[in-house]
Amino acid sequence: MLSRTTVIAASLSVSAGSANPSKSNYSRLLGLNNNLSYTASNPVIVSSNSNFASFAWNTSNNSKYTKSRMERFTTRASPQPLTNADELIDSVQTFIFDCDGVIWKGDKLIDGVPETLDLLRSKGKRLVFVTNNSTKSRKQYGKKFETLGLNVNEEEIFASSFAVAAYLKSINFPKDKKVYVIGEEGILKELELAGYQYLGGPEDGGKKIDLKPGFLMEHDENVGAVVVGFDRNFNYYKIQYGTLCIRENPGCLFIATNRDAVTHLTDAQEWAGGGSMVGAIRGSTQREPLVVGKPSTFMMDYLANEFGILKSQICMVGDRLDTDILFGQNGGCKTLLVLSGVTTLSVLQSPNNSIQPDFYTNKISDFLSLKATTV
Amino acid sequence: MLSRTTVIAASLSVSAGSANPSKSNYSRLLGLNNNLSYTASNPVIVSSNSNFASFAWNTSNNSKYTKSRMERFTTRASPQPLTNADELIDSVQTFIFDCDGVIWKGDKLIDGVPETLDLLRSKGKRLVFVTNNSTKSRKQYGKKFETLGLNVNEEEIFASSFAVAAYLKSINFPKDKKVYVIGEEGILKELELAGYQYLGGPEDGGKKIDLKPGFLMEHDENVGAVVVGFDRNFNYYKIQYGTLCIRENPGCLFIATNRDAVTHLTDAQEWAGGGSMVGAIRGSTQREPLVVGKPSTFMMDYLANEFGILKSQICMVGDRLDTDILFGQNGGCKTLLVLSGVTTLSVLQSPNNSIQPDFYTNKISDFLSLKATTV
Structure with a gap:
């Protein structure tokens, strides 16, 4: 262990x-x-x-x-089943929800979600929805919530596509530098909204390298960051272009939206995730990426700073131990595991599992029933 | 350091x-x-x-x-310039040469190579040519040697494409199992020669995934090994197919020809190498590959066993510290660094360099001149 x-x-x-x-x-x-x-x-x-x-x-x-990192090194007890929802709700100001496995499964809303979110809003809680998926922008995610009948504001959504743009802003990335994108449309849309120049993305999906003796690939010396996210049209052209920028442009950043092994293109099987594109660029550059998605705490740091939230006043709710719960713990937040996604009770309670949330429950609508029994 | x-x-x-x-x-x-x-x-x-x-x-x-590993943990002195070639030649039975930067540079033979090889053959030395490049088979490499005017036998060439087939033979990989190939023609040709069934390779280069709700990619349950080498036509289809085999087929092996960050498609620039394809599959499977190319010692172990050579009777000659020289040292061989490739004298002598060959010299034809002066 x-x-x-x-x-x-x-x-x-x-x-x-x-x-x-x-x-x-x-x-x-x-x-x-x-x-x-x-x-x-x-x-x-x-x-x-x-x-x-x-x-x-x-x-x-x-x-x-720049703050202290000591809060992470506290020891946690074994997870408790959530028995008193009101107590947890009253003890925090903000709920951060992972989406897939918590709010929806694929294209289906999980039972009782709208009522639960209404309850939390009625108690004045701030709600935030965080996803490592970078293929959509905030706006595009907003539409998904709307389609599912959920009343969620764009500003409440933190996809890793947005996190890339927020990160570049946080470091004052110069507006005259460019971003080379290995990834899909969501990243481009967020970069555009934030006023950054970019190249690559879907446009490079069909490009081939026409090799002949002495051939070299030109690359833009003004690229100051290579952003790598999940990309269904990943190819050798993109690998070589991104690698050249990282290796040859002085100070060029290597930013990953996430390193997830798995993504959910369809619910029928597990699909290779953004970790494969990031792994490829790591393999050719021998550089480690800066990760802006979970379990890195950038999004949580950003939230805390932007809205003036104490992290101890946040409860992170997710269905995955090694991304969601670790993300919450790394940020010094309370954590709640829901069993409506990929993690089963036996995995949680296995002696091989070392990531223990503060509480666990079946699904977020247990907030309603557990509340009812305690009133 | x-x-x-x-x-x-x-x-x-x-x-x-x-x-x-x-x-x-x-x-x-x-x-x-x-x-x-x-x-x-x-x-x-x-x-x-x-x-x-x-x-x-x-x-x-x-x-x-299965032998002792202790020989690797010996301490080596600082590298010495080669001053007495005869002494080195007489002390070993076999020379293993890396190719690019030692025998040729791109498509040009390095000065004095044919005469040097003739000298070594005249002294009864066994010559072996080892390359991490898996895009060509032994036969195809034989043609490259021929084009450059070198008289080299197919059996003297050890490309990582051949190493894959040799490795599968060494473990008695069942002939009724299949190999899924992410890589180019060389691997397919060697697998074919060794009598293995394969799928993938260039044939999957143009494949796209046509996503729709509930879609899943079928994969062959008889795939018992996924082989990953350098692949100019790398794509998401191959990532997902290889990942499914490794994740879902019980006991499926993940074999890498090499993890080189750089490969030499042309001499005009450095090109992202096989390490990027391997990194991608590592990222999505979260499994480490078995590497058959340098600096893993499989090829050397194979040689030693196949030809009954003592490793202390081998001199490894290469132009790279972290692949060639480390490969030689890991195998317990004598090592000679030549400065005709990527490593400069200042890199060799830098306090940051911890990989010290036994000897170094400018190019292999120094065997001739250093011999002349000592006679």
């Missing part, structure tokens, strides 16, 4: 997947690089709160992301 | 690239899993000599690959 510390280390966005972390990655793991500053041509890591290593672009003004 | 032990650990084929090696990978690093046997549905690792973890398929008869 892994120790708690091991699990935390394995979840760090910058080091995940590395057998041979560079000295600086080790320093990041140990939290040794607080408050350094750097220039674009020679980036230096600015350690942020929790475990998201934030990079500053020509600025050292990153203090809003 | 990394310690010698760290460098060795980072080079292990099965664990390279893993931040979070499974318990069994750690055990392999520590050499704890010697001589286990297993069945196809529940594979168990059979540790081999040096660092190649060999898998047995329905057989525990792998003793010819």
